[in-house]
Amino acid sequence: MTRRYGRDSGLVRAVDEVDLDVPAGQALAIMGPSGCGKSTLLHLLGGLQRPTGGQVWLADRRIDTMSEWASARLRRDSLGFVFQSFHLMDELTAMENVELAALLAGQPPRRARQRALHLLERVGLADRAAHLPSALSGGQRQRVAIARALCNEPLVVLADEPTGNLDSAATLDVLRLFEELHTAGQTLVVVTHDPRIAAVADRVISMRDGAFADDRQVVGAATGTVYGRRR
Numbered sequence: 001m002t003r004r005y006g007r008d009s010g011l012v013r014a015v016d017e018v019d020l021d022v023p024a025g026q027a028l029a030i031m032g033p034s035g036c037g038k039s040t041l042l043h044l045l046g047g048l049q050r051p052t053g054g055q056v057w058l059a060d061r062r063i064d065t066m067s068e069w070a071s072a073r074l075r076r077d078s079l080g081f082v083f084q085s086f087h088l089m090d091e092l093t094a095m096e097n098v099e100l101a102a103l104l105a106g107q108p109p110r111r112a113r114q115r116a117l118h119l120l121e122r123v124g125l126a127d128r129a130a131h132l133p134s135a136l137s138g139g140q141r142q143r144v145a146i147a148r149a150l151c152n153e154p155l156v157v158l159a160d161e162p163t164g165n166l167d168s169a170a171t172l173d174v175l176r177l178f179e180e181l182h183t184a185g186q187t188l189v190v191v192t193h194d195p196r197i198a199a200v201a202d203r204v205i206s207m208r209d210g211a212f213a214d215d216r217q218v219v220g221a222a223t224g225t226v227y228g229r230r231r
């Protein structure tokens with residue numbers, strides 16, 4: 001897939017004809033210098049941006065030609081997003097932030113509440129459920145955001161610099177959580193500058209100038225395909 005911006009002398013090849021298959025259960029880290037196209041690639045995978053060339057297939061569905069509405073529904077029902085700056089609703093408690101996402105994903109109110117509580121327990125924050133984000137540390141906020149990302153049991157969690165705003169201890173908490181998710185079989189695609197995250201991934205792609213400069217796979221226990229077409 002390709003994503004270009006501008007034209008002629010202003011042409012930027014943010015993602016330049018990359019070919020990517022992601023097996024189910026893989027923890028993939030995408031690294032590389034600033035501006036090499038990592039976030040753009042993640043946005044293409046998440047249906048947040050459309051490629052200017054090529055195709056994006058998620059679980060045997062072509063997503064780059066979907067209508068805006070279908071793409072939004074796919075994100076709501078099948079994808080989990082984690083961002084560097086958390087993107088929590090400031091006026092809602094930790095519980096309500098997670099619960100709202102479960103409600104929006106169509107779960108009935110009682111189930112949404114149970115699911116939110118369960119996920120907050122899973123990220124180690126059951127005792128902070130009633131706190132507003134302003135009363136939580138950065139690492140705790142990111143763990144709430146991860147709980148929120150999991151509420152629709154996503155096919156894949158897409159994370160863009162999830163530890164970029166965190167200190168070292170909080171980074172380790174998030175790292176441990178990603179490890180647990182990976183062990184539980186969750187497919188993860190994480191854009192990161194942090195070599196510690198890359199160290200727990202089972203595949204590391206290094207990008208340069210929109211292309212893959214290196215693609216190292218540590219183990220390959222593929223059980224199906226999340227991104228790419230079954231051949």
Ligand SMILES: Nc1ncnc2c1ncn2[C@@H]1O[C@H](COP(=O)(O)OP(=O)(O)OP(=O)(O)O)[C@@H](O)[C@H]1O
Nearest residue numbers: 005006012013014033034035036037038039040041
């Ligand atoms: N909307 C846009 N219009 C024009 N150029 C863009 C746009 N968005 C991104 N770019 C360019 O595309 C290239 C890739 O950007 P991208 O944000 O994907 O890089 P990145 O590797 O995620 O960088 P960082 O690590 O700094 O977040 C850069 O050269 C950037 O300037």
